[in-house]
Amino acid sequence: MTVALKADDTASAAHVPASRPLVHLSSVCKWYEQGSIRTVVLAETSLAVEEGQFVVVLGPSGSGKSTLLNLIGAMDTPSSGSVFVAGAELGRSSPAMRTAVRRDKIGFIFQFYNLFPTLTAAENVEAGLEVLGLPRLEVRRRTREYLTSVGLADRAGAFPGQLSGGQQQRVAIARALAKEPPLVLADEPTGNLDRDTGEQIVRLMRDLNDRTGAAFIVVTHNAEIARAAHRVVHILDGQIVET
Amino acid sequence: MRVLERKMLRDLWQIRWRALAVALTVASGVGIYAGTGMAIATGFHTRDVLFQRMGFAELEVQFLPEDVTNLPDLTAVPGVHAIERRLVLPGTVFLPDHSRIAGVLVFLETVPPTIDALEIAAGGPLRAGDFESAVVERSLATFHGFGVGDRIRVQVGEKTYESRIDGVVISPEWLIVTANPDYFVPEKGSVGVVFTSLTRVSDALGFTMVNDLLFRLDPGADARAVKDAVITRVGRLNLERVIAKEEHFIWRHMQLTLEAFQVYVPSLVLMLGSLSFVLTFITVHRLVLDQRKEIGALLALGYGRRRLLGAYLTAGALLGSGGGVIGIGLAFVFRNLYAATTADAIGLQEVIPVVVPRLLAVGFAAAVIGTMAAAALPVARMLRLPPQAIIRAPVSERAGFEAWMRWTRWSMARFPLPVRFGLRNMIRRPGRTLSTILAIGFSLGVAIAYVMSLTSALQTSEQVFAREGWDLTVDFLYPVPLEDLAPIRALSGVTRVEPYFRRFAEIGVGGRYESVKILGVPREDGMKRTVLKAGRALSGRADELLVSQDLARRLGSGSVTGSASGSGAGGNSSLPSSASPERSSRVRS
Numbered sequence: 001m002t003v004a005l006k007a008d009d010t011a012s013a014a015h016v017p018a019s020r021p022l023v024h025l026s027s028v029c030k031w032y033e034q035g036s037i038r039t040v041v042l043a044e045t046s047l048a049v050e051e052g053q054f055v056v057v058l059g060p061s062g063s064g065k066s067t068l069l070n071l072i073g074a075m076d077t078p079s080s081g082s083v084f085v086a087g088a089e090l091g092r093s094s095p096a097m098r099t100a101v102r103r104d105k106i107g108f109i110f111q112f113y114n115l116f117p118t119l120t121a122a123e124n125v126e127a128g129l130e131v132l133g134l135p136r137l138e139v140r141r142r143t144r145e146y147l148t149s150v151g152l153a154d155r156a157g158a159f160p161g162q163l164s165g166g167q168q169q170r171v172a173i174a175r176a177l178a179k180e181p182p183l184v185l186a187d188e189p190t191g192n193l194d195r196d197t198g199e200q201i202v203r204l205m206r207d208l209n210d211r212t213g214a215a216f217i218v219v220t221h222n223a224e225i226a227r228a229a230h231r232v233v234h235i236l237d238g239q240i241v242e243t
Numbered sequence: 244m245r246v247l248e249r250k251m252l253r254d255l256w257q258i259r260w261r262a263l264a265v266a267l268t269v270a271s272g273v274g275i276y277a278g279t280g281m282a283i284a285t286g287f288h289t290r291d292v293l294f295q296r297m298g299f300a301e302l303e304v305q306f307l308p309e310d311v312t313n314l315p316d317l318t319a320v321p322g323v324h325a326i327e328r329r330l331v332l333p334g335t336v337f338l339p340d341h342s343r344i345a346g347v348l349v350f351l352e353t354v355p356p357t358i359d360a361l362e363i364a365a366g367g368p369l370r371a372g373d374f375e376s377a378v379v380e381r382s383l384a385t386f387h388g389f390g391v392g393d394r395i396r397v398q399v400g401e402k403t404y405e406s407r408i409d410g411v412v413i414s415p416e417w418l419i420v421t422a423n424p425d426y427f428v429p430e431k432g433s434v435g436v437v438f439t440s441l442t443r444v445s446d447a448l449g450f451t452m453v454n455d456l457l458f459r460l461d462p463g464a465d466a467r468a469v470k471d472a473v474i475t476r477v478g479r480l481n482l483e484r485v486i487a488k489e490e491h492f493i494w495r496h497m498q499l500t501l502e503a504f505q506v507y508v509p510s511l512v513l514m515l516g517s518l519s520f521v522l523t524f525i526t527v528h529r530l531v532l533d534q535r536k537e538i539g540a541l542l543a544l545g546y547g548r549r550r551l552l553g554a555y556l557t558a559g560a561l562l563g564s565g566g567g568v569i570g571i572g573l574a575f576v577f578r579n580l581y582a583a584t585t586a587d588a589i590g591l592q593e594v595i596p597v598v599v600p601r602l603l604a605v606g607f608a609a610a611v612i613g614t615m616a617a618a619a620l621p622v623a624r625m626l627r628l629p630p631q632a633i634i635r636a637p638v639s640e641r642a643g644f645e646a647w648m649r650w651t652r653w654s655m656a657r658f659p660l661p662v663r664f665g666l667r668n669m670i671r672r673p674g675r676t677l678s679t680i681l682a683i684g685f686s687l688g689v690a691i692a693y694v695m696s697l698t699s700a701l702q703t704s705e706q707v708f709a710r711e712g713w714d715l716t717v718d719f720l721y722p723v724p725l726e727d728l729a730p731i732r733a734l735s736g737v738t739r740v741e742p743y744f745r746r747f748a749e750i751g752v753g754g755r756y757e758s759v760k761i762l763g764v765p766r767e768d769g770m771k772r773t774v775l776k777a778g779r780a781l782s783g784r785a786d787e788l789l790v791s792q793d794l795a796r797r798l799g800s801g802s803v804t805g806s807a808s809g810s811g812a813g814g815n816s817s818l819p820s821s822a823s824p825e826r827s828s829r830v831r832s
Contacts, residue, residue, distance in 0.1 A: 075543060075631040096547065102630075103545020114540035114634070118253035119246065127246045128544045175544075 022182055022215050023049035023072055028081035030067050030238075041067045043238045045081070049217060051182060054209045056226045057219045059235035065219040066187055068235065072217060073106050073185045074098040086182055103131055107176030107214070109205075111188035113168045115160040121147060121171045122156040128175040146174040149211075150204060166197035170204065177208055184209075186218040190225065202228050247546070251558050258530060265523045266566040269614055272515035273570025273606035278577025279508045280602040285582040286501040288597045290418070290494075297360045297415040301488045302458035302470055305331070305747075307481035307721060311451045315476045322464030322472075327359075328352045328453040330444055333718060334399035336435035338387050346435040348397045348404060350444050350453075358457040359415050361438060364592075366391030366410035374443045377406030380436035381592070384411045387435065397437050406439055414438075418493050419589040454483075470758075474749065482747040485758050500589055504581075507693060514689045516613065521678045523562065523617035527555065528675075531621045538625065539634030548626045552619060559618025563611035570610055571603050712770035713741070741770050750790075752798045759794060 030042040042064045049055050059065045070076040071083050074090045077098075083090045086105040090098055102108075107128075115124050125143045134142070147153050150170040152163075160168050169189060176184050186205065190198030202218075206228045209216050218225060226232045234241050244252075255262050293299075308330060317326055329351055336346035354371035355361060361368070361378060370376035383389040389408055396405045417436055445451040460469055466487055474485055488494055531538070541551060578596060586594045625633060651670055655663045669676055717731065725742055732740045744763030751757060773789060781787050790798065 070629075070631040073543065075539075075634075076629045099542070099545060099547045102543055106543075108540070108543040110540070110543075110634075112536070114536050114543075116250055116537055116540070118257060119250050123246055123249065127250070127541070130246050131545045131550075179544075 021048040022051045024084040026082045028078045031079050052213045054216045054230045056229035057233045063235045064238035065235050069219045074101045107181045107184040109176050109186035109189045111191040113172045125175045125178050142178045146178040150174045184216045251554050261526045265526050268522050269519045269566025269610045270569035272519045273610045274573025274577050276512045277574035277602040277606040281578040281599050282581035285596045289595045290497050292595050298358050299415040300358050300457035301460045303486045304456040305483040308452045308454040320472045322469040324461045325459040327457045329455040330453045331455045332399045337396040349438045350441040352441040361412035364411045375407045376409050377439040378410040378412045380417050383435045484747050514685045520617045523614050527618040528621040542630035555622040559615040563614030567607035567610035710772045
């Protein structure tokens with residue numbers, strides 16, 4: 001699977017050699033300042049994730065794992081250090097560039113699904129595809145394909161409120177993967193689900209990781225998910241302590 | 244339709260009642276703005292159409308009754324197209340219940356008249372050769388019960404004219420209910436107007452006597468030049484007044500009535516416009532807060548800020564358009580309502596509505612632009628944050644909120660729990676609370692200001708009348724010697740009679756002349772009081788004048804030149820002060 005940045009987006013992006021991994025963090029810090037108080041949430045963090053890897057980031061609440069995910073996902077900018085995703089340096093790039101990276105390179109899965117309640121399951125998936133500027137037929141094909149792959153082809157017309165938590169998360173996974181991005185970021189994807197449903201979701205993600213070749217970075221405090229990972233990264237108090 | 248736009252429409256549908264409230268508030272603003280504007284335009288249009296239709300006199304000359312053979316030939320005056328002559332006599336009308344009201348008996352030389360033409364409201368026209376035939380102005384029918392076929396008596400001086408009512412008519416001179424203060428005290432129906440043929444008087448006298456000339460001018464004629472030429476030619480008559488169309492009571496009264504209404508429109512529009520903006524802002528702000536996770540998710544999916552802002556702008560435009568369309572509909576309702584109410588209040592029987600597309604377009608555009616701005620502001624504010632801060636409550640906002648709540652906890656510690664609960668609920672969103680307070684303040688402010696302004700106007704007029712020292716006023720058809728007032732002075736209950744002398748005059752400063760009534764000198768201790776607004780009181784010199792504020796404004800400042808009609812006198816006067824003028828002979832009982 002190849003997803004390329006649009007020409008105008010890549011023009012302003014800072015490039016790295018082709019040998020560089022899909023995700024590369026170098027001495028990344030993130031802090032928030034409130035008056036004279038500086039709260040460091042991520043300190044001197046370096047990490048590399050290769051294409052197709054299934055990486056689990058484990059850590060307790062408040063350890064900085066979601067911040068790490070937000071920086072990789074171009075949802076926030078680092079206070080210092082550099083974050084490269086698919087060749088684009090996110091810390092120094094423009095908001096438009098970061099938008100383009102999110103659009104073309106990354107699929108997001110959230111703990112609370114963040115589906116659009118007034119759109120059906122199919123429309124939720126379409127919402128992720130439409131922004132890519134794909135032809136209408138292609139949007140429909142991919143929507144069908146990915147809803148089928150998460151086992152929800154028969155619920156395409158249902159609104160999120162009519163679906164169970166597990167089904168909603170599967171729609172969110174379909175939405176993230178239908179874009180066919182090289183990288184999928186999942187923030188506590190099973191955090192809001194019961195144990196069995198959570199395991200199903202993990203199996204589904206792992207299966208899709210194998211089938212699509214997309215790299216997954218899954219942030220969780222549930223150690224059981226780690227069993228499915230190619231690699232586990234432990235984070236504590238804003239620092240990666242083990243990888 | 245694209246998914247984002249579909250989503251926005253469905254989101255709007257989800258908050259349809261709030262959206263409807265916004266649309267209706269916007270609609271009210273548009274409706275009031277365009278509706279009142281069109282109502283005022285309708286009033287002016289109706290006046291103009293009716294005056295055109297009924298051939299309202301473009302110039303009227305009033306003088307003391309004169310034999311027509313003594314009148315100069317005015318048809319040769321350049322610009323004069325036609326002249327009709329009348330004898331207009333004030334008197335009293337006997338009502339069916341044997342009471343009397345002030346009246347005007349108009350003897351028409353031309354039947355039916357073509358200048359100040361009469362439109363038949365009931366019955367038929369005046370019969371020229373029939374000495375008993377009369378038609379009455381509709382106020383006599385509306386307020387005093389006169390109908391076609393009834394007999395009516397009008398006393399003029401010592402003579403009583405009895406007539407048969409052949410018709411009820413509408414006259415442009417009395418287009419609104421009869422209450423012309425040039426004649427009598429203004430009150431609806433307080434003047435009874437009867438039209439009859441001039442031949443009745445001519446036959447009795449053996450000659451034709453008139454005191455009123457109505458002029459129609461040539462199209463494009465210079466009304467001012469014609470007026471000056473007419474005044475020059477009739478100078479030797481005992482002129483009472485020379486009135487251009489725009490100076491006629493009915494014209495000015497309608498102009499002032501409609502303009503007075505216009506004064507309140509901007510404040511109403513401002514209030515409703517502000518309310519619409521605040522309400523839209525609050526509604527969209529609420530929607531945006533509710534949707535922050537969705538907005539964050541859309542950003543995560545790769546939607547750009549401009550695209551999202553565009554979607555909310557579209558939603559704002561939809562709301563504004565909806566409100567604008569409803570507002571345009573409301574504008575017609577308000578127009579009809581206001582125009583009908585105003586017409587009813589002033590006694591205008593016919594309303595000819597007009598549509599002013601400019602007002603509708605401006606109202607609609609303001610609705611759309613205002614609503615879009617109100618919708619865009621909260622979204623633009625949120626989109627300045629990083630996407631992750633949008634999905635989660637941003638640290639800075641939470642910190643601000645906590646600091647605010649800490650302050651409220653501290654400041655309300657002494658209050659009982661229920662009070663603290665209520666107050667904190669009110670102020671936990673200070674922006675919204677402030678907006679609500681402002682909205683209430685606006686509404687009450689405009690309403691209170693409206694009532695206060697009316698009360699001020701009422702109190703001012705009451706105070707002005709309270710200063711007056713007279714109880715009854717008597718007008719005479721002709722100037723009378725002072726000794727002829729003796730019977731009035733001798734009347735039971737009369738304690739004091741103060742005579743005034745009133746004439747028509749042209750008065751001007753620096754070549755700019757105005758037609759005015761000149762009133763014989765009011766005394767310092769007279770019943771007719773004046774309030775000096777500028778200058779000084781009269782010192783007794785013969786060349787001094789007091790002028791009304793309105794006239795002073797029109798004249799500007801400087802040395803006054805004037806001439807009183809018929810006297811041949813003229814000269815310069817200093818302009819010592821301005822005050823309010825009036826009337827002729829006053830009686831204290």
